[in-house]
Amino acid sequence: MSEEPLLHGEFGAHPAAGGARYALSLTRTELHVQRLAPRPEAEPRAVLRLADVVGCHTLRSRAPALAAAAFFAVYAYPPRPRPRGPRPGPRGRQRAARTFRVDQAPRYEDNRRLADKWARAIKCLVLGVALSADAEAPAVLPRPRRLLLLLNPFGGRGRALQWCQSHVLPMMAEAGISFNLVQTERANHARELVTGISLAEWDGIVTLSGDGLLFEVVNGLMERRDWAAALRMPLGILPCGSGNALAGAVNFHAGLPPALGVELLQNCAVLLCHGALSPLDLVSVTTASGARCFSFLSVAWGFVSDVDIESEKYRHMGAARFTLGTAVRLAALHTYRGRLSYLPAPEPPPGPPPRRPVARSVTAPGPLPPPPAPLPRAVSDLGLCPEPEPEAPRSLPGTPEEPPPGDLEALAEAPGEAPWPGDAAGTPGDAPPPGDAPGGPVDDLLVPLGQPVPPSWVTLEGDFVLVLALYQTHLGAELLAAPRARFDEGVIHLCYVRAGVSRAALARLLLAMARGAPWGRGCPQLGRVPARAFRLEPLTPRGVLTVDGERVEYGPLQAQIHRGLARLLTGAHPRPPATP
Numbered sequence: 075m076s077e078e079p080l081l082h083g084e085f086g087a088h089p090a091a092g093g094a095r096y097a098l099s100l101t102r103t104e105l106h107v108q109r110l111a112p113r114p115e116a117e118p119r120a121v122l123r124l125a126d127v128v129g130c131h132t133l134r135s136r137a138p139a140l141a142a143a144a145f146f147a148v149y150a151y152p153p154r155p156r157p158r159g160p161r162p163g164p165r166g167r168q169r170a171a172r173t174f175r176v177d178q179a180p181r182y183e184d185n186r187r188l189a190d191k192w193a194r195a196i197k198c199l200v201l202g203v204a205l206s207a208d209a210e211a212p213a214v215l216p217r218p219r220r221l222l223l224l225l226n227p228f229g230g231r232g233r234a235l236q237w238c239q240s241h242v243l244p245m246m247a248e249a250g251i252s253f254n255l256v257q258t259e260r261a262n263h264a265r266e267l268v269t270g271i272s273l274a275e276w277d278g279i280v281t282l283s284g285d286g287l288l289f290e291v292v293n294g295l296m297e298r299r300d301w302a303a304a305l306r307m308p309l310g311i312l313p314c315g316s317g318n319a320l321a322g323a324v325n326f327h328a329g330l331p332p333a334l335g336v337e338l339l340q341n342c343a344v345l346l347c348h349g350a351l352s353p354l355d356l357v358s359v360t361t362a363s364g365a366r367c368f369s370f371l372s373v374a375w376g377f378v379s380d381v382d383i384e385s386e387k388y389r390h391m392g393a394a395r396f397t398l399g400t401a402v403r404l405a406a407l408h409t410y411r412g413r414l415s416y417l418p419a420p421e422p423p424p425g426p427p428p429r430r431p432v433a434r435s436v437t438a439p440g441p442l443p444p445p446p447a448p449l450p451r452a453v454s455d456l457g458l459c460p461e462p463e464p465e466a467p468r469s470l471p472g473t474p475e476e477p478p479p480g481d482l483e484a485l486a487e488a489p490g491e492a493p494w495p496g497d498a499a500g501t502p503g504d505a506p507p508p509g510d511a512p513g514g515p516v517d518d519l520l521v522p523l524g525q526p527v528p529p530s531w532v533t534l535e536g537d538f539v540l541v542l543a544l545y546q547t548h549l550g551a552e553l554l555a556a557p558r559a560r561f562d563e564g565v566i567h568l569c570y571v572r573a574g575v576s577r578a579a580l581a582r583l584l585l586a587m588a589r590g591a592p593w594g595r596g597c598p599q600l601g602r603v604p605a606r607a608f609r610l611e612p613l614t615p616r617g618v619l620t621v622d623g624e625r626v627e628y629g630p631l632q633a634q635i636h637r638g639l640a641r642l643l644t645g646a647h648p649r650p651p652a653t654p
């Protein structure tokens with residue numbers, strides 16, 4: 075064991091399976107489980123990484139023979155070993171739950187106290203809440219979170235609901251997260267919904283679809299009169315669409331290997347249970363008609379937006395639609411005449427993106443708000459019931475490693491009330507910052523589209539194959555286009571490819587991106603510049619412009635970045651230091 079254990083104890087197992095006993099050691103990052111009896115040599119020491127743990131519950135047996143014992147169950151989703159072979163396949167995560175019996179004291183109350191201590195310590199470490207150095211002092215946990223889940227049943231290959239039921243909801247129950255799940259019924263439904271919700275009722279809004287549904291949520295929140303307070307609402311994304319770039323970025327920043335499909339969804343769901351937040355840059359984009367929208371991902375013109383929109387007809391293929399769309403577009407390569415102007419930003423520092431200390435996702439301490447008002451097509455309409463509040467005893471679903479139903483029941487926990495570190499940054503309900511206009515922050519770097527750009531800007535004119543403004547690492551779940559991007563660095567990564575590039579050179583560039591390899595070396599037509607703002611003026615009369623993969627009106631547009639305007643549930647947090 076490389077780290078000092080915070081807690082060490084000897085416990086029985088549940089079910090009792092031949093009187094097995096285990097020595098448990100809890101460090102800041104791992105739970106070590108060593109069988110003591112019978113035959114300790116028969117079972118190698120198991121190590122559960124807390125990064126794979128989503129929750130821990132205290133339980134009590136209904137059996138009179140076990141009346142003095144208390145129990146704690148640990149729920150983890152470690153990655154499956156990657157299948158061997160020349161082409162390693164996807165691995166995904168496998169649920170692993172272990173229940174331990176605390177039975178050394180003759181009195182139930184004393185065993186319960188010890189079980190509570192272990193459960194609290196594990197939960198604190200999973201949630202990034204500071205523990206006392208010896209883990210002896212009772213840690214005060216924040217109150218359970220309430221999330222609004224918005225699911226597009228037609229996103230990607232139409233599997234969002236099925237994936238949510240089988241992979242997301244069970245994990246949330248184990249993490250002690252309450253939720254209300256709403257299926258969207260049409261485009262813009264999510265946008266309308268979030269313009270009307272009461273912010274105080276939710277600790278986060280999470281979309282289950284592609285990037286498009288989160289785009290709706292961001293813009294719905296921006297339409298509110300209290301937009302600045304609304305943007306303090308933690309936002310999360312669980313990838314169930316065909317374009318899952320932001321989820322790819324969340325996965326990357328957590329240090330996880332590239333993933334697609336269910337594997338990416340499971341990774342993001344585990345991270346969501348951990349609850350850590352990062353500030354998220356938003357880019358305000360103004361089009362020729364004066365319409366303004368807010369973007370968290372990209373503005374694209376030419377090759378990238380053409381592929382995005384044209385490949386809609388292959389949406390039944392999921393993410394593979396982009397590969398086919400790319401091949402088709404490469405065969406008929408177009409160029410577009412236009413003018414690209416930008417305000418340069420200082421070059422970001424080299425090297426991998428540093429992990430920032432992150433805030434927690436949950437609202438400030440205080441009494442629980444009233445239960446959320448019922449929402450249309452909410453989870454109860456679907457026969458899925460939100461988890462009861464943790465105060466209510468409940469039986470847990472049975473699995474081979476778990477107590478059989480009816481044997482153990484969950485115990486009431488003291489309601490959490492600790493503040494979440496970093497929540498002072500703002501909670502839903504804050505007043506908008508003074509000086510900000512209704513309808514979003516002022517674009518202080520931009521002059522009206524009809525006027526020339528300021529003299530400090532750089533202008534390029536010519537024929538382009540593509541222009542892409544990206545502010546995340548990923549352009550698709552596995553397309554690592556800007557490895558140095560961070561969620562809140564306040565930089566637009568502008569990238570353009572001028573006419574004259576060969577099909578082979580463009581294909582090489584895209585392939586390198588897909589492999590996560592460095593790209594663009596030896597391609598003189600490629601330009602990459604960090605910017606704070608840009609203006610794009612297409613001179614070719616027809617074409618496609620997209621913002622976050624959604625088509626917008628074709629014509630001149632301009633944009634500027636607003637640093638850390640929103641908050642994203644990223645889940646990855648450094649292990650908290652012990653308080654002295």
Ligand SMILES: Nc1ncnc2c1ncn2[C@@H]1O[C@H](COP(=O)(O)OP(=O)(O)OP(=O)(O)O)[C@@H](O)[C@H]1O
Nearest residue numbers: 226229230258259260261283284286287315316317
């Ligand atoms: N119930 C619904 N019926 C039809 N469209 C919907 C519904 N709910 C959301 N939408 C719209 O579906 C679009 C696609 O959503 P999203 O990007 O999240 O998923 P996706 O599968 O990755 O799709 P795409 O790749 O086309 O962007 C969004 O523009 C959203 O407005």
